[in-house]
Amino acid sequence: MNSPDAFNALCPTRQILDRIADKWTVLLLGLLAGRTMRFNELRRGVDGLSQKVLSQTLKSLERDGLVTRAVYPTVPVTVEYAITDLGRTLAATLEPLRLWAESHMNVIEQARADFDRRQQAAA
Amino acid sequence: MNSPDAFNALCPTRQILDRIADKWTVLLLGLLAGRTMRFNELRRGVDGLSQKVLSQTLKSLERDGLVTRAVYPTVPVTVEYAITDLGRTLAATLEPLRLWAESHMNVIEQARADFDRRQQAAA
DNA sequence: CAGTATCCACGTCGATACTG
DNA sequence: CAGTATCGACGTGGATACTG
Numbered sequence: 001m002n003s004p005d006a007f008n009a010l011c012p013t014r015q016i017l018d019r020i021a022d023k024w025t026v027l028l029l030g031l032l033a034g035r036t037m038r039f040n041e042l043r044r045g046v047d048g049l050s051q052k053v054l055s056q057t058l059k060s061l062e063r064d065g066l067v068t069r070a071v072y073p074t075v076p077v078t079v080e081y082a083i084t085d086l087g088r089t090l091a092a093t094l095e096p097l098r099l100w101a102e103s104h105m106n107v108i109e110q111a112r113a114d115f116d117r118r119q120q121a122a123a
Numbered sequence: 124m125n126s127p128d129a130f131n132a133l134c135p136t137r138q139i140l141d142r143i144a145d146k147w148t149v150l151l152l153g154l155l156a157g158r159t160m161r162f163n164e165l166r167r168g169v170d171g172l173s174q175k176v177l178s179q180t181l182k183s184l185e186r187d188g189l190v191t192r193a194v195y196p197t198v199p200v201t202v203e204y205a206i207t208d209l210g211r212t213l214a215a216t217l218e219p220l221r222l223w224a225e226s227h228m229n230v231i232e233q234a235r236a237d238f239d240r241r242q243q244a245a246a
Numbered sequence: 247c248a249g250t251a252t253c254c255a256c257g258t259c260g261a262t263a264c265t266g
Numbered sequence: 267c268a269g270t271a272t273c274g275a276c277g278t279g280g281a282t283a284c285t286g
Binding site: 006007008009010012014015016017018021023025026027030046047048062063064065086089090093094096097098100101104105107108110111112114115116 | 135144149219231
């Protein structure tokens with residue numbers, strides 16, 4: 001078969017899936033879907049995200065055409081990150097994922113506790 | 124604030140998001156949503172996935188209550204992995220993501236090429 | 247403010263070998 | 267068949283320091 005097949009490592013779809021199946025992408029696009037934000041704003045907005053990784057992630061998001069980066073020659077310099085139309089369609093697809101996580105976390109934590117208890121009992 | 128907030132690293136939602144924002148989860152649940160499968164079947168089904176990582180991933184999927192693991196005392200032993208109802212709701216949320224990747228890969232590859240060309244020109 | 251550069255600790259992954 | 271155990275290579279990420 002020649003149709004896109006995410007299960008085949010050679011398929012470009014897989015590269016893209018690898019790319020978007022990344023927690024920072026989900027969170028950053030989620031923020032930028034709300035409004036345009038500046039670098040340190042994003043940094044503060046996502047807890048636990050280091051400056052280095054934020055920088056890397058934004059660069060690849062820009063490369064993929066999901067966000068734009070605008071530099072304003074103020075002093076000090078102002079940089080604004082905005083989501084693109086393409087990025088917005090992805091953010092829309094990602095949103096249900098975050099909602100799923102939020103609404104099912106209790107069930108999953110329970111499942112984990114049960115599993116760990118069974119493991120404990122078996123050992 | 125005490126409501127679920129995926130942007131806060133301390134929130135359990137974040138752990139779950141980290142967990143499901145994983146490429147193997149997406150692909151494995153996608154396969155198991157179709158039908159119950161055996162270990163080596165899954166291994167063959169997902170290109171580039173090593174035995175070790177498959178084993179780890181399945182274990183954590185089981186721990187989270189997303190798949191079940193059934194052992195049949197045949198010779199040699201038969202192990203079947205099946206998606207749970209919970210897993211099915213997640214798979215359903217994940218499906219649009221794969222479709223998005225498949226339908227937008229051309230645009231993204233173009234964006235990457237453009238970006239790289241601009242970088243090249245700037246350097 | 248918005249990064250880049252460097253170093254290093256860490257974990258993860260693939261390859262290989264072995265088991266019930 | 268369905269794993270586990272071990273090892274070594276590798277890359278990613280955090281901390282820190284510096285720059286326009």
